[in-house]
Amino acid sequence: MVQAPALPAKAVNRLSTESRVLMKAILYHASIPRFVAARLLGKRFPARALPLRCVSLPEPEPLHGYERLRVRMSGICGSDLALLYGKNSPAISPFFSFPAVLGHEILAELGGVRVAVNPVLSCLERGLPDCPACARGEDHLCQNIAEGNLSSSLLGFCAELPGGWSQRILAHRERIHPIPEGVPDERAVLTEPLAVVVRGVKQGLAKDWPKDVLVIGAGTIGLLTVKALRVLGFAGPIHVVARRSRQVELAKALGASATHASTAEAQKAYGAKRYRGALGATAWRGGFDAVIEASGSPGGLQEASWAVREGGRVVLLGAPGQAWHDFSPYWFREVRLFGSYCYSWDDFAETVKMLPYAEGIEQLVGEKYPLEAWPEAIKAAATRKGSKVVFKP
CATH class of the missing domain: 3.90.180.10 (Medium-chain alcohol dehydrogenases, catalytic domain)
Incomplete structure (x- = not known):
């Protein structure tokens, strides 16, 4: 990229009240x-x-x-x-x-x-x-x-x-x-969050596609994940945890294979086995080849760590802050966690080129x-x- 000259101190806009437009x-x-x-x-x-x-x-x-x-x-x-x-x-x-x-x-x-x-x-x-x-x-x-x-x-x-x-x-x-011609404004304004998803999917999944994916969360990031997976070439089953009727409708329209009202429901439907531990704790065996946590909630990350199969991958696209978290699934089940926050210049440019295909x-x-x-x-x-x-x- 072209190197910019150094910015003068306090040069851009210090939110002053100078007599400008x-x-x-x-x-x-x-x-x-x-x-x-x-x-x-x-x-x-x-x-x-x-x-x-x-x-x-x-x-x-x-x-x-x-x-x-x-x-x-x-x-x-x-x-x-x-x-x-x-x-x-x-x-x-x-x-x-x-x-x-x-x-x-x-x-x-x-x-x-x-x-x-x-x-x-x-x-x-x-x-x-x-x-x-x-x-x-x-x-x-x-x-x-x-x-x-x-x-x-x-x-x-x-x-x-x-x-x-x-x-x-x-x-x-x-x-x-x-923006490419023919792309509506409402699609174009989603370029930045779509770039977040593209980066995470490429880093965590696309180098070696899993056989199936569970997406936890059907807000903007979760729904964009479904579409990005399809546009990037993933052809396997995509399951989505979606709790509202509008989310279910959009998830299916964007390429989801199935939706579930909860993560536990998705796990049971996919044949995972649930076990009760001490103090009311819950553990699972089996699950999805890869799980994308897109809700941004600490609870969603905890669910993702058990919804993935042993040796599987969890991609953290949501952005939870501080929270108590049980890390035992990562070592006990050899779960791999991929964090993804933003995107490189190339990721963003690739996302803009994808917009015509993100109908x-x-x-x-x-x-x-x-x-x-x-x-x-x-x-x-x-x-x-x-x-x-x-x-x-």
């Missing part, structure tokens, strides 16, 4: 009291009480190597909700900076051309020499994400650059990917909200499963 944006201020309250109350915590505000900010000033884009749509991701409701691990806090305009699932426009924005911030954006990860093409694993003049690993969690919950953003030219995923996009209606949008995203909530500035 203003834009609307949703600004997040870190608040320990509200973080604790939201963590304790969860979805019962009022959305309007979250540390978010729709404000007027100066449009970001152009920088060498960057383009200023007009946002068409920007999704609300599970990681955004984890931040807002206090579910993130404190250990990763050094790699994000606030106050920030959130939003990293971005469909934008440049000169009338629709583009997907890769939100990764690596050595390239910092103007630094490539670290070992960037040098081998794994810029999403950049070692300098807390160094230089940018204090975050992703656009949308960065104090210096506004994210997609705004009318305008800045993106490095190397991170801008034109149907646009059905996942539900309500579209203006920025001013952020409380209603956050509430909808936090309480309704099976549809992607997006902002349309």
Whole structure:
């Protein structure tokens, strides 16, 4: 990739009130009291009480190597909700900076051309020499994400650059990917979460396809996983744990072979044997060749570790934070765990090329909200499963 020049200190957009053209944006201020309250109350915590505000900010000033884009749509991701409701691990806090305009699932426009924005911030954006990860093409694993003049690993969690919950953003030219003709906006806005799935599937499964797969969770990531498996060439059975009728309908439409109301139901249907242990514990023998945990819940990961067969693979696509976890299945049953968080430049570019073949995923996009209606949008995203909530500035 092209090496960008070093950014001047505090150059991009420090959310100042200079006399420039203003834009609307949703600004997040870190608040320990509200973080604790939201963590304790969860979805019962009022959305309007979250540390978010729709404000007027100066449009970001152009920088060498960057383009200023007009946002068409920007999704609300599970990681955004984890931040807002206090579910993130404190250990990763050094790699994000606030106050920030959130939003990293971005469909934008440049000169009338629709583009997907890769939100990764690596050595390239910092103007630094490539670290070992960037040098081998794994810029999403950049070692300098807390160094230089940018204090975050992703656009949308960065104090210096506004994210997609705004009318305008800045993106490095190397991170801008034109959308193929004929792809609807509702499909294009899912490029970023689809790239997450593509990376995880390629790393954990595609090098040696399993004979069958169980997907735990039928939210956006789980349903995109079903479609990605089919587009990438997996022809075996795909079973999905889907608890709502709309999720069942979408899973089957996107290529699932069967759906189940619970992980235990899926295991029993597939011939796994259940055993009762001490203190009410449950153990299993047998199961699926591979399990993809896409719910993002600690319970989902625990279920996945027992739903996979002995010697099988678990791919962690969801993003649970801190939780108690029983690791005995990994050594007792020789289960292999693959974690996957983001995507390389090549993964993102490949995902954009896949969009014409990912028919149907646009059905996942539900309500579209203006920025001013952020409380209603956050509430909808936090309480309704099976549809992607997006902002349309």
